[in-house]
Amino acid sequence: MWKIGNVEIKHQIVLAPMAGITNVAYRKLVKEFGAGLVVSEMVSDKALCYGNQKTIDMLKVDEDEHPVAIQIFGGDPESMAQAAKFVEAHSACDIIDINMGCPVNKVLKAHAGSDLLRDPERAYAIVKAVVEAVDLPVTVKMRIGFDQKHINCVAFAKLMEKAGASALAVHGRTRSQFYEGHADWSYIKQVKEAVSIPVMGNGDVRTPEDAKRMLEETGCDAVMVGRAVLGNPWLISRMITYLETNVDPGDPSLEERFALCKKHAQKLINVMGERNAMREMRSHAPWYIKGLHGSAKIKNELTKVTTYKEMTDILDAYEHDIESYERR
Secondary structure, three states: OEEEOOEEEOOOEEEOOOOOOOOHHHHHHHHOOOOOEEEOOOEEHHHHHOOOHHHHHOOOOOHHHOOEEEEEEOOOHHHHHHHHHHHHHHOOOOEEEEEEOOOOHHHHOOOOHHHHHHOHHHHHHHHHHHHHHOOOOEEEEEEEEOOOOOEOHHHHHHHHHHHOOOEEEEEEEEHHHOOOOOOOHHHHHHHHHHOOOOEEEEOOOOOHHHHHHHHHHHOOOEEEEOHHHOOOOOHHHHHHHHHHHOOOOOOOOHHHHHHHHHHHHHHHHHHHHHHHHHHHHHHHHHHHOOOOOOHHHHHHHHOOOOOHHHHHHHHHHHHHHHHHHHHO
């Protein structure tokens, strides 16, 4: 058990915010595997201030996913504070997270995301304004620096703590790396040693062993996992079990893998209707069969599905083919 502000968190594995991925359906699915905390995909402060309904819909929180954080992004202290107030009033979330790590140019042009690493004073003003505007704990997700020549994570983290942040999530890459190369966990350790608030380590955590090593090498309070859980949400429960028992339960059976893909689709349908859900499953479904024999052709078929039945027919036929192959 650990805490962010007054929010108690049961496990040390946290689902990272991922644009276009961590909507309420996916967060609920991952929560079933024991994630201590789940974080929403990033939400634009300006869109909330302008009352954009599609953006407001992203604030939906289900009673089964607590504790949950809603992540907002923006580059202006005033609009970020206004957006945070709106989130607090219109969402049942437990924490407000501020994105200071997104490397995408479109976000940087708004002086948001990892662009704030180049402007610590603006970042400080944003966090301070948001903390003063809401009663919920406020956290910051950041990178170690903008590029290799400007790694300023320790000083930046101390400034975020001074501004009132209740916790930090540190991705061990610079903005210029995007998601390439290796995450340098040594900087996560330096941040943890420099601040008194909880620190979540993020980057290159793909296995239960990685999660344990992250905790041991950096001393961080929790591990934030992102891309490794795509099509692989049971990795969360494997990590939790390994941290508690030093035993890895291993991968699920083929039957469990295919069943979970269908369950994911059903949860999406319940949230956004079949048409939009299937558009999302064109990305998700191929992840569920990654690495399986003969998956390349099936992945291509899954990227074109338009109905739930079409998707399940493809998966059922493929599951039968794989089982036949393994019996040979």
